[in-house]
Amino acid sequence: MKKWKIIKETDVSPSKWFPVLQHTVKLPNGTIIDDYFFSPMGNVVMVLAITKKNEVVLVKQYKHGLGEILIELPSGFQQKGKTLKESALMELEEEVGIKTTADNLIFLGKTANNPTKTTLVTHFYLAKDLEFNSKQDLEITENIEIVKVSPQKALEMTKNGEIWAVDSIVNITKAFFKYPEIFK
Amino acid sequence: MKKWKIIKETDVSPSKWFPVLQHTVKLPNGTIIDDYFFSPMGNVVMVLAITKKNEVVLVKQYKHGLGEILIELPSGFQQKGKTLKESALMELEEEVGIKTTADNLIFLGKTANNPTKTTLVTHFYLAKDLEFNSKQDLEITENIEIVKVSPQKALEMTKNGEIWAVDSIVNITKAFFKYPEIFK
Numbered sequence: 504m505k506k507w508k509i510i511k512e513t514d515v516s517p518s519k520w521f522p523v524l525q526h527t528v529k530l531p532n533g534t535i536i537d538d539y540f541f542s543p544m545g546n547v548v549m550v551l552a553i554t555k556k557n558e559v560v561l562v563k564q565y566k567h568g569l570g571e572i573l574i575e576l577p578s579g580f581q582q583k584g585k586t587l588k589e590s591a592l593m594e595l596e597e598e599v600g601i602k603t604t605a606d607n608l609i610f611l612g613k614t615a616n617n618p619t620k621t622t623l624v625t626h627f628y629l630a631k632d633l634e635f636n637s638k639q640d641l642e643i644t645e646n647i648e649i650v651k652v653s654p655q656k657a658l659e660m661t662k663n664g665e666i667w668a669v670d671s672i673v674n675i676t677k678a679f680f681k682y683p684e685i686f687k
Numbered sequence: 688m689k690k691w692k693i694i695k696e697t698d699v700s701p702s703k704w705f706p707v708l709q710h711t712v713k714l715p716n717g718t719i720i721d722d723y724f725f726s727p728m729g730n731v732v733m734v735l736a737i738t739k740k741n742e743v744v745l746v747k748q749y750k751h752g753l754g755e756i757l758i759e760l761p762s763g764f765q766q767k768g769k770t771l772k773e774s775a776l777m778e779l780e781e782e783v784g785i786k787t788t789a790d791n792l793i794f795l796g797k798t799a800n801n802p803t804k805t806t807l808v809t810h811f812y813l814a815k816d817l818e819f820n821s822k823q824d825l826e827i828t829e830n831i832e833i834v835k836v837s838p839q840k841a842l843e844m845t846k847n848g849e850i851w852a853v854d855s856i857v858n859i860t861k862a863f864f865k866y867p868e869i870f871k
């Protein structure tokens with residue numbers, strides 16, 4: 504099985520907030536397609552953050568793309584000029600007011616979010632023994648309510664649909680499969 | 688916590704293959720934002736398909752958005768004028784040559800795929816006791832290699848990263864949590 508050959512790339516983004524590229528590609532069977540569209544969204548980082556009091560830190564937030572209020576794990580896009588871990592640390596501090604260090608981020612794996620339509624890859628971390636030792640620093644579009652639950656409850660919420668954002672489910676279940684003792 | 692009020696909606700899609708809407712919205716705090724962009728991608732259906740020989744049916748396929756060859760579960764967008772289950776049955780038949788009935792589709796849950804940037808919701812099903820009783824009917828852009836593994840192996844592949852498309856991971860783990868006996 505082979506990858507497609509890119510013959511031409513055109514930026515057709517309707518906005519800098521929503522990048523879209525158009526590719527003309529040659530398939531291994533020789534077919535030329537001139538209308539393959541996808542969004543180069545890049546990397547997202549997400550953290551299963553657990554405090555010293557054994558609370559999982561969730562964020563409840565309105566997401567206008569879907570038009571729903573969702574409970575998710577702290578996450579955000581990788582920032583320009585920052586590593587994945589640096590970006591994860593920034594998100595933790597800005598979204599929920601927790602400052603910690605890169606040493607405390609355990610990498611749990613990554614996922615392709617929507618490989619037909621985007622380049623988006625989410626990188627999952629686990630961080631333990633955290634404290635609310637800093638301040639939230641939210642953007643004007645962000646209205647975040649922090650929700651604290653036990654690890655057992657967080658896992659239950661992925662099963663019963665209370666947590667239904669796909670990345671949040673995977674972050675919690677990846678932690679469960681690697682470190683089941685956390686959820687006992 | 689409140690939803691945002693939509694003041695104006697403009698279609699700024701660069702192509703019918705990549706719909707993008709621009710919203711002017713009013714936030715609960717009164718702020719007006721005139722540049723919220725998202726993609727109304729709609730519904731996707733996915734099936735954890737298990738044969739009478741106890742094989743999970745996976746599809747190996749090049750995905751040009753991400754630019755990678757991935758192993759995933761059969762899935763596709765909901766088709767116009769079709770229910771979710773009808774769309775799932777069509778995908779199963781067209782992608783892997785398995786014909787079954789709606790009665791045999793067990794709903795496992797749904798996920799929001801990327802609620803900041805899309806409306807995309809994936810609906811997960813489990814289907815058992817299947818047979819390869821029909822023909823693949825692929826589009827010119829599709830080159831699908833069918834991979835058959837045991838349920839235990841499929842679960843292992845979600846843990847070790849061989850299966851790293853986020854929806855496929857969730858479909859398998861949702862089945863595992865609801866029907867662990869399948870994976871023993």
